[in-house]
Amino acid sequence: MNGKIISIANSKGGVGKTTTTVNLGTALARQGYKVLCCDCDPQGNFSAALGLKPDTITTTIANLMMSVIEDNGSGTESLTNCCIIHHNGLDIIPSNLKLSAVEISLISTMSRETVLKKILTPLRLRYDFILLDCLPSLGMLTINALAACDSVIIPLEAHYLSYEGLELILRTISQVKRNINNALTVEGIIFTKYQSHTNFCRSIRELVEREYGESIHIFKDMIGHSIRVAEASAVGVSIFDHDPQNSVAEAYQNIALEVAGHEK
């Protein structure tokens, strides 16, 4: 097994990165793949969206990164095993606010862009997919995720400001590709919270397709706006557990098939 690492990233906040990580991860696990999701956001939303209480968890991605920073990773592998939570068919490396302190420590660390990579590379042998839920910033934590992964999925809301932000994340991806991670690719853009009955959403989608469609894959399945999705994160479960008949569940299922298909 040599699992694929995928970052779910966009510097714009609230566009559905965490929701995509939860539901794409769950969809891949339901299709029989071994999936690890790593929460790379000090907000700990991924962990919370699956019903965990980030503030009460003692071993998180922050401890793993500190272990690499402080002693170059000897002992990180056994710590990683303590850190992984098995939850509802998914393996999870949780996060909480302590990760903010790690981001500050990274500033003065040697090879600061590749700390996360050192933790995740050995885990490729144990998983088919490792998904990284990034925070809404292009700081050192996101750079670490982009340096550690094979490809990036960009969740995008069909709003004008999100369209503007797309340029920013694409520029960062190409800088990381040039300087740190030559093999990095964009897996694709997923439209999220999409309201297909509005001309506005359709016109933004057309704009993105026109501007980027030739060079970047745009997933044909769009994630519709549904209050059931927001409810699912509030009660701490995926859409597959909360409302399996919802069209959003079907869309994430199709996207998972497509992502897995890219591997064949």
Ligand SMILES: Nc1ncnc2c1ncn2[C@@H]1O[C@H](COP(=O)(O)OP(=O)(O)OP(=O)(O)O)[C@@H](O)[C@H]1O
């Ligand atoms: N398809 C959807 N329909 C309705 N609400 C959604 C949908 N996807 C996500 N949401 C809601 O939108 C909010 C933001 O989603 P989410 O936390 O996934 O975004 P994010 O990009 O991870 O945010 P952040 O940038 O803060 O990490 C949440 O309350 C979530 O429940």
Ligand SMILES: [Mg+2]
């Ligand atoms: Mg998030």
